[in-house]
Amino acid sequence: MTDTQPVLELNHVAFHFIKRKGYFSKQKYWAITDVSFVLNKGECLGIIGRNGAGKTTLLQLLSGIIRPDKGDFVNHGYTTTLLSLQAGFIPYLTGRENTMLNGLYLGIRKSVIKSKLNDIQEFSELGDFFDQPISSYSSGMRARLGFSIAFQLDPDVLLIDEVLGVGDESFRAKSTHKMKEKILSNQTVVIVSHSQSTLRELCNRVVWIENGTTRAEGDTVSVLTAYTSFLKENQPIQPK
Numbered sequence: 001m002t003d004t005q006p007v008l009e010l011n012h013v014a015f016h017f018i019k020r021k022g023y024f025s026k027q028k029y030w031a032i033t034d035v036s037f038v039l040n041k042g043e044c045l046g047i048i049g050r051n052g053a054g055k056t057t058l059l060q061l062l063s064g065i066i067r068p069d070k071g072d073f074v075n076h077g078y079t080t081t082l083l084s085l086q087a088g089f090i091p092y093l094t095g096r097e098n099t100m101l102n103g104l105y106l107g108i109r110k111s112v113i114k115s116k117l118n119d120i121q122e123f124s125e126l127g128d129f130f131d132q133p134i135s136s137y138s139s140g141m142r143a144r145l146g147f148s149i150a151f152q153l154d155p156d157v158l159l160i161d162e163v164l165g166v167g168d169e170s171f172r173a174k175s176t177h178k179m180k181e182k183i184l185s186n187q188t189v190v191i192v193s194h195s196q197s198t199l200r201e202l203c204n205r206v207v208w209i210e211n212g213t214t215r216a217e218g219d220t221v222s223v224l225t226a227y228t229s230f231l232k233e234n235q236p237i238q239p240k
Helices: 055-063 093-104 110-124 127-131 139-153 167-181 197-204 220-233
Strands: 006-021 027-041 044-048 068-074 080-084 157-161 188-192 205-210 211-220
Touching: 006 055, 027 055, 027 068, 027 188, 027 205, 044 055, 044 110, 044 197, 044 220, 055 080, 055 188, 055 220, 068 080, 068 110, 080 139, 080 167, 093 110, 110 127, 110 139, 139 167, 167 188, 188 197, 197 220, 211 220
Parallel strands: 027 211, 044 188, 044 205, 080 157, 157 188
Antiparallel strands: 006 027, 006 068, 205 211
């Protein structure tokens, strides 16, 4: 159930990267140019847009990994974590040590993190690898650990980048079920996905990002209908 208690607010936010042009010159690349919306407590907000629209950069802003170059971003005192297949760990530290660091970064007390280590190890199905360096993990093992940390440490806001189920088929089924269960409870979630069926099932509202700008924001059905029409109108012409 959602309410009107704001958790995160963006007001005309913009962010740029520096790109190299040759050996001696650089230029600004504006990944986000003008994005505004409010995330309310207890809602699941969907983010949709074409590849390169700025969706992943937006999640990094919401998580506090990067800060906007223009506009205002306000976090009203809530912990956030980004669940992404690209989320990084420190390679030479073990899964257990990376879990502790992730929890401390979220502002969770050390005693609380320690009390959940066994649950994280069990849920991730890593076994003895939990105490091995991350550098020895496969990409699937890293994804399972990242998912388990985000799921078990239970931050105020969960940011999901294009992933609900990770790992092999059995773990994917388990993680998908648990994540949908969490989303459909009172968890506050922002989810980036190209799957319109997923967004229709889970989200209260959707924000459509196009070329780094908020193109539309509102109820899920209306925004996805407009987005689908846009895609049909802008399909590349196929050669005859």
